[in-house]
Amino acid sequence: METFDELYYREPYTREFDASVVSCEPADEGFAIELDQTAFYPTGGGQPGDRGTLSVGTDEGQVVAHVREAVPGEGAGEVIHLSDISLPVGASVHGCLDWTWRRDNMDAHTGEHIVSGIVHALFGYNNVGFHMGERCIEVDFDGVLTSDDALDVERRANAAIREDVSVEALLPSPAELAEMDYRSKKDHDGQIRVVRIAGVDSCACCGTHVSSTGQVGLIKILRVTTKKKRTRLELLCGRRALEACEAAMAALRDTSNFLTVGDEEVPEAVRRLSTERDDLKHQLKQAGRKQIDQYVATLAPEGSLAVCCLPELDVEDLRYLCEQVLERTDATVCAGISPVEDCPRLAYVIASTDADLRPACKELNRRLDGRGGGKAQLVQGSWASSSDAALTAIRDVLG
Incomplete structure (x- = not known):
């Protein structure tokens, strides 16, 4: 259970920090290292754990442990750093986060809040499943969304980004919490942390987020899948969304150049080619049937x-x-x-x-x-x- 006093909560933009090694034990494919403080966010709440390095200065030079993932420990606020090498207990270490990975996850988690808040406000649907993967974010809702609905949600989400409203992490008292309107997928014991995006969403959450919606930059919904009265949205946020749009534009440009038409003419050109292909296939089929008829006539x-x-x-x-x-x-x-x-x-x-x-x-x-x-x-x-x-x-x- 989090205490919400951890460094990754207090100062989520921390990229480097100093700490001491509390313990180091063998673990699967490496070692499990605990520090007296850390900026590494541990896997949880649908958000992947942080990656990076822990460096220790020795007489022989710098020893660098590569952290493949940070995961929760058994105690409150305890974080285990899964590393490729061991570090001596008591040693002073310099931690350095894989900031691209962390920032991508901050953008993604904030973007998910924006999308889920808008879906809840427009349709009353709840977020019943959430996963941040290497490729995209998957969000499941307990209702049906059409492609047009998803496009409307995307446009409203990007409008909220342009408004650049604040993203706050609140630790309300039980009395304050009782007066708050917020989303929550399950009951919680102890202190509840509510992430509030002004005018967009309030949700119980233990992840890391950017400080304002404008920092997300862009939200792009890639796919809408409906099954058994539930809808899954696959989306990208921030840098990943921008790179996906760049790749899509490059593919469109390659296609338009190949077809020697303007970008806006590609859909019609492809439809025309598809029709021509179907016509040619029909002609080939008819010619083949004539050859079969001629063969049978001589059989x-x-x-x-x-x-x-x-x-x-x-x-x-x-x-x-x-x-x-x-x-x-x-x-x-x-x-x-x-x-x-x-x-x-x-x-x-x-x-x-x-x-x-x-x-x-x-x-x-x-x-x-x-x-x-x-x-x-x-x-x-x-x-x-x-x-x-x-x-x-x-x-x-x-x-």
Whole structure:
């Protein structure tokens, strides 16, 4: 449990500090170091722990321990620094935070408050899940938000950033707390810390935040996902949001240059290309069907089995081939196979006018390392086999 008197709470903008080593014990993949004070925020409340270094001066020079994560200890306000090397108990250390990581998390946590406060004010939904990851922030709400709703929330959140209102961390007394209107996901024992963003949000929280909304810089909602009457927003804040927008603009510029159109014309150009592609696919399909028709017109099966091997046909074309053979020849069973360039498997379709093909399909799959199946008079799948081996097996089983 936090005492809220820790250095990372009192002075959240502290990047470097001096302390003494209280304990150092072996831990998984390294050592667990406790200091008499620290600016390293420990993992908790949805916010990742801080990273950085602890340096100790020795006669041989500077010894630097790399802290991969700060985590809560067992006692109140206790922070464990998970380090790659041990440090001597009692040694004076100089701590240095990975400030980019910490500042990203401060921006993110503050941005989450802004978004959650606006969603709660507009729709009455509660934040029921929150995770700050390496890629983005995920926030879950107990209600449905549409894409238009999310866009409205994003615009209001960035308006609050432009207003640059204060972000305060309050430690109200029980009497003061009873008079306050604030969000809280669970009951708390002891002192409650309320983070208040003027006119935007008040929420019980133990994370680190920037001192005003303007310092967040930018909030960008990346994705809206709805499932079982809940909505997850994936968002970025601050530097990460700016870099994502820069990357998106660079991708847009590459696309517009490739299409030789203006940035604003890219959507229409892509739609036009998609339509042209669909038209070409249809024309290719029709041309392929004509080739199949010409092939069937020259086919003269001997007996009731027709075996056809044509390259570069998909399963849909193979079905069409078998249908045409059964309709236009005297064959009662047609097996169509197609080798595909640079593919180790053969596609197959077998059709019949009246016979149950499932036992034969099972036997062919066994012989030819195949997979697939289907209905009594139509089976399909693929075989890990050469064309010659497949043709021989077909004639053995179906001939």
